Amino acid sequence: MAMVVCVGAVFFMLGLLLYGYYAWMKRVNALRSRLQRAHVQASVINYDEGDLGDLPDPVKRYFSAVLRDGQPLVSHVNITHSGTFNTGGEKDRWVPFRSKQCVVTRRPGFVWDARVRIAPGMVVSVYDAYVAGKGALSAKILGLVSVMEQPSTPELAQGELMRFFAECTWYPTALLPSQGVRWEPINASQARAAITDEGREVVLVFTFDKQGLMASVYSDGRYRDIDGEQVATPWEGRFWNYQWRHGMMVPLEGEVSWLLPEGPCPYWRGRIQKIEYVFHSHPVVHR
Incomplete structure (x- = not known):
């Protein structure tokens, strides 16, 4: 009898895991489909x-x-x-993650789908997205039990568009003036840039190193959720380990932090394991 109960429990857990996976992927794939439908062909291709x-x-x-x-x-x-992802906020508690992200450069958008291992045998599925002018952010244990679900507010959309803009260092042709980016000088190593989507403008300060590569991006007010309230907070992304990928020099490692009065609070540290590009005049290229 005990063996039957154990076998039944195993099959129940397997069924629950499969159900959670397919329920989660249904939501992610719906976002990806909307992202593709929002794609606009660029008039300039080189x-x-x-x-x-x-x-x-x-x-x-x-x-x-x-x-x-x-x-x-x-x-x-x-x-x-x-x-690794810091789940402890201002108290460091770094846990490993793996993720897949799809990006469309025109109109700007992305869907980030991650698995964060918060404890042995305990995985949280997270998606973060900017699709057709709207932000989306959700986290569920095993893809089923919600631990975070942010409503699609203007503040969330602003922050997600800002993320897209900061990550253009991975797809640098999206930073060209022909793609709608407006640049202003600051000094010999910094410049300010802005993009607009859905009537929404985001502005970042880009800092470049002595080799001319992008070292960091900065905003004086990306919205941060604090006890359910959206608070504009200084924010920074740093990039390094640049390598050539199909004709473009892109960073393979980075870190993202909130800049708090008591000092930087990093919350994301990652590296690119694989990157694939689709060009306006070429098929997918694997590197």
Whole structure:
């Protein structure tokens, strides 16, 4: 009898895991489908270094460092990450994650689907997305039990569009003026840039290193959830370990932090395991 109960419990758990997985993936795939339907074909399909015009000097150096003349413009991106996520907030509690992210550069959007192992045998599924002008953020244990579900507010959408913009360092042709980015000079190593989607503007400060590569991005007010209230908080992303990937120099490692009065509070550290590009004039390329 005990054996029957054990076998029954095993099959019940397997069924629950499978149900959770398929229920979760149904939601993620719906977001991905909406992302693809929102795609807009770009009128410019290749990078022309002669079009840089009056861009700030550090921005010109950046494009010269990371792109080659004639580089096809990125249309879609598929990224596989691994790394650690700080679930303890201001008290460090780093746990491992793996994730897959699909990106569309025009109109801007992404869907990030992650598995975060918060304890042995305990996995939380998380998606973070910006699709057709709306933000989405959800986390469920085993894909079933909700631990976080943020409503689609203007503050969430602003933060998700900001994430897309900051991560353009992985698909740098999306930062070109021909793709709607507006650049302003600050100093010899920094420039301010803005994009607009759905009437919503986000602005970031980009800092470049001595090699011309993007070292960090900064916002003085990305919204952060504090006890259910959205609070504008300084925010920074840092990038390093640049390598060539199909004609583009992109960083393979990074860290994201809230900049609190008591000091930086990192919450995401990751590395790219695999990146695939679809160009406006080329098929998928694996590197």
